[in-house]
Amino acid sequence: MEEVTWVEVLSRHREVAARLRFTGAEIRIGRAYDNDVVLDDPYVAPRHLLIRRDPSGALVAEDLGSANGLYADRGRTRLPRIVLDGERPIRIGHTLLRVRAASQPVAPERIEADQRRRWPLPVALGATVLGIEALSLWLGQVAEPRAARYMEPLLALAVAATGWSTIWALIARIFSTQAHFERHLTIALSGLLVYSLYDEVADFATYSFVSPYLSLYKYVGMWAVVGAVCFFHLREINPTRLRLKAGATIALAAGAIAFQTLSQSEFGGGDRLVYSRHLMPPELRLTPVETEDDFFSAVEQLKGKLEADRKEELP
Amino acid sequence: MRPKQVWLIVALLSALGIACASASLQAQTVPQTVDQQPSPSSSAEQIYAAARPRLLQIRTLVAAAGRQSSIGSGFLVSSGGLAITNYHVVSQFALEPATYRLEYAAADGSRGRLQLLAIDLANDLAVVRLEGHDLPHFDFEERALNGSMPKGERLYSMGNPLDLGFTIVEGTYNGLVDRSYGERVHFSGALNPGMSGGPTVTGDGRVAGINVAKQQGGELVSFLVPARFATALLERAEGVSPPGPTELRAEIGRQFMAWQAGLYRAVAERGFTLSSFGPYAAPESAAPWFTCWAQTNADQVPKPRVSSETTNCYGDTQLFIANDLSTGHIRVTHSYFRSLALNEFQFASFLSQQFIPSFTQSYARKWLTGQRCEENFVRAAAPEERPPLRVMWCARAYRAFEGVYDVWVLTLTQDRSDEALVSRLVMQGVTFDNALALTKRFLEAVQWKK
Numbered sequence: 085m086e087e088v089t090w091v092e093v094l095s096r097h098r099e100v101a102a103r104l105r106f107t108g109a110e111i112r113i114g115r116a117y118d119n120d121v122v123l124d125d126p127y128v129a130p131r132h133l134l135i136r137r138d139p140s141g142a143l144v145a146e147d148l149g150s151a152n153g154l155y156a157d158r159g160r161t162r163l164p165r166i167v168l169d170g171e172r173p174i175r176i177g178h179t180l181l182r183v184r185a186a187s188q189p190v191a192p193e194r195i196e197a198d199q200r201r202r203w204p205l206p207v208a209l210g211a212t213v214l215g216i217e218a219l220s221l222w223l224g225q226v227a228e229p230r231a232a233r234y235m236e237p238l239l240a241l242a243v244a245a246t247g248w249s250t251i252w253a254l255i256a257r258i259f260s261t262q263a264h265f266e267r268h269l270t271i272a273l274s275g276l277l278v279y280s281l282y283d284e285v286a287d288f289a290t291y292s293f294v295s296p297y298l299s300l301y302k303y304v305g306m307w308a309v310v311g312a313v314c315f316f317h318l319r320e321i322n323p324t325r326l327r328l329k330a331g332a333t334i335a336l337a338a339g340a341i342a343f344q345t346l347s348q349s350e351f352g353g354g355d356r357l358v359y360s361r362h363l364m365p366p367e368l369r370l371t372p373v374e375t376e377d378d379f380f381s382a383v384e385q386l387k388g389k390l391e392a393d394r395k396e397e398l399p
Numbered sequence: 400m401r402p403k404q405v406w407l408i409v410a411l412l413s414a415l416g417i418a419c420a421s422a423s424l425q426a427q428t429v430p431q432t433v434d435q436q437p438s439p440s441s442s443a444e445q446i447y448a449a450a451r452p453r454l455l456q457i458r459t460l461v462a463a464a465g466r467q468s469s470i471g472s473g474f475l476v477s478s479g480g481l482a483i484t485n486y487h488v489v490s491q492f493a494l495e496p497a498t499y500r501l502e503y504a505a506a507d508g509s510r511g512r513l514q515l516l517a518i519d520l521a522n523d524l525a526v527v528r529l530e531g532h533d534l535p536h537f538d539f540e541e542r543a544l545n546g547s548m549p550k551g552e553r554l555y556s557m558g559n560p561l562d563l564g565f566t567i568v569e570g571t572y573n574g575l576v577d578r579s580y581g582e583r584v585h586f587s588g589a590l591n592p593g594m595s596g597g598p599t600v601t602g603d604g605r606v607a608g609i610n611v612a613k614q615q616g617g618e619l620v621s622f623l624v625p626a627r628f629a630t631a632l633l634e635r636a637e638g639v640s641p642p643g644p645t646e647l648r649a650e651i652g653r654q655f656m657a658w659q660a661g662l663y664r665a666v667a668e669r670g671f672t673l674s675s676f677g678p679y680a681a682p683e684s685a686a687p688w689f690t691c692w693a694q695t696n697a698d699q700v701p702k703p704r705v706s707s708e709t710t711n712c713y714g715d716t717q718l719f720i721a722n723d724l725s726t727g728h729i730r731v732t733h734s735y736f737r738s739l740a741l742n743e744f745q746f747a748s749f750l751s752q753q754f755i756p757s758f759t760q761s762y763a764r765k766w767l768t769g770q771r772c773e774e775n776f777v778r779a780a781a782p783e784e785r786p787p788l789r790v791m792w793c794a795r796a797y798r799a800f801e802g803v804y805d806v807w808v809l810t811l812t813q814d815r816s817d818e819a820l821v822s823r824l825v826m827q828g829v830t831f832d833n834a835l836a837l838t839k840r841f842l843e844a845v846q847w848k849k
Binding site: 222223224225226227228294296357358359360361362363364365366367369371372373374375376379380382383384385386387389390391393394396398 | 701704705741742743744745746747748749750751752754756764765768769770771772773774775776777778779780787789790791792793794795796797798801804811813814815816831835838839842843
């Protein structure tokens, strides 16, 4: 019985650029025209590689004495001989190759999702985000109501979300084959929804629990959401190396938080006034009203802090 | 709004604009119709001729450069070389004796060093000494010392305005200023920057007061320090040796402390009166040196969405410490807001814009630390009479003077969602304990109308 062997030449993004079927016992690969697979890569020797079966029947790649050698995928060690498993590509010169036997197992058939079903989710998310934003604009409205006061921020929000998703879709189109705009839009809108809910809750808690530092450090939550959104975009483009991607987005968010904390602490020579900037209707108070004496003993604590500030050397 | 007093000191080039403007304003003498008096211009002539050798220009020089940094006036009061001027004329030297030095220039062109002997921060006076003996000098007017001078008496003010040369100006005595915490004589005459510390004398050349300030935006509204404070300070300065650099600053701190202690004792003694704002009653100081102004938006077009009534009361209690540090203000502001077209969230957003901490004086990092605040929901005792409040209490400390703070208190009633009273109490240059005591009384006085 004849064994069928497939040789796949991979692109830099590991998509199959060429797939060749062989039935012989040996396959020769190189730049010269007497090979079975002829590669135009100038870093490949005229007679570079031999693929054959070893006595146990496994496929093996052997270096035929090239100057640049044979490597396993991203490996740095030059190998004279590699046993092929059908998954891990090998590298000669600048070319990636993958050799597979006919018995290579393949993934089960993916179930086709209904293309039309993908749009209701981003549309619903978008409507929710705009709705929350419109509501918060309305509740913050103290002057004469004008349509422009609502239209401008809502339009800006819509343009920003669409622009952001378009950029990610373009990146996805470059690095994988599909743009999946609606999926990136879903991710961006989910992030916006989480942030706007967080924003409202933080303002409410600042008033209700008298914790001005909560709204002062609101940006921490914002950068965490931005980091998470970036991570999900990256995962959508290509669900490989997730740990690296998670690490990179966490580093990005942490860097942004550190930078903003630094610039905030230097604002006005480090004397930023911390107080609750958003008041709410009195019914939303959740903490008990303090007695006068408790409040004044808290005020007394300021004395020591101010005394320390006073002794601080000025630059 | 708040009228502003300006001190009559010339510093840097700020005088240039005023100098040009004042060049066209010639002093005109009104023909005197009252009999039995010499004509005013001839009497001014005699007064000036007698006073000329007794007048001084007082210069603060940057020690390293030897150039003037600010100028004012002064006058000799003893044959031994003691002279009176304003504290604010010598404040740079008093606070930074290593950087500045004091000099005088007399009308005959002679110059020399000055020693600073004593200061009176509260009344803005200082005693300096120059080397010399058997010097001609001014005497004080007895009627000014015992307060029996009649309103309308003609006075003559002297000094060196804008470094243009010694000048004599005619004006009238108008008694003590009403509604002023510190005693000030209201002098209707043209005082100009540079005349600070110069004498204002009666028709027979005796000192009735010391030039100190004028009203910005007023015409010929000027102020003098009553002569009795100068004689009191002179007694203290007699025979003392000039204090050292650290002693001076410590003395300023002591006087600052004593001044605020007196002020807050007086405020506490006078107590509060209650004014009504919608369903609330709120405290205003009963002290006579407070002036209140009210404001409403009822006549605003387009129709306001929140009606507002604001009362702003401030005490005429300022204290000069340095060119860039004026303190001592007390202010009480109440604003009553009622929603006309806003829902409760919108009304809360509106109140957020009113519930903002701010000092009247800009933040001077050299003198003051950053502000620190404490806020919470607070209810004073007897909850059946008082609404719960949202209170913000903020303070900043004076770097150079231990134990003194600028404090402001902001309260917001929290019993209704469609109307509220925002109250503000500002205290500048106050000890922590005095500020706390007044805040307590203030909080306890914000209540429901009976």
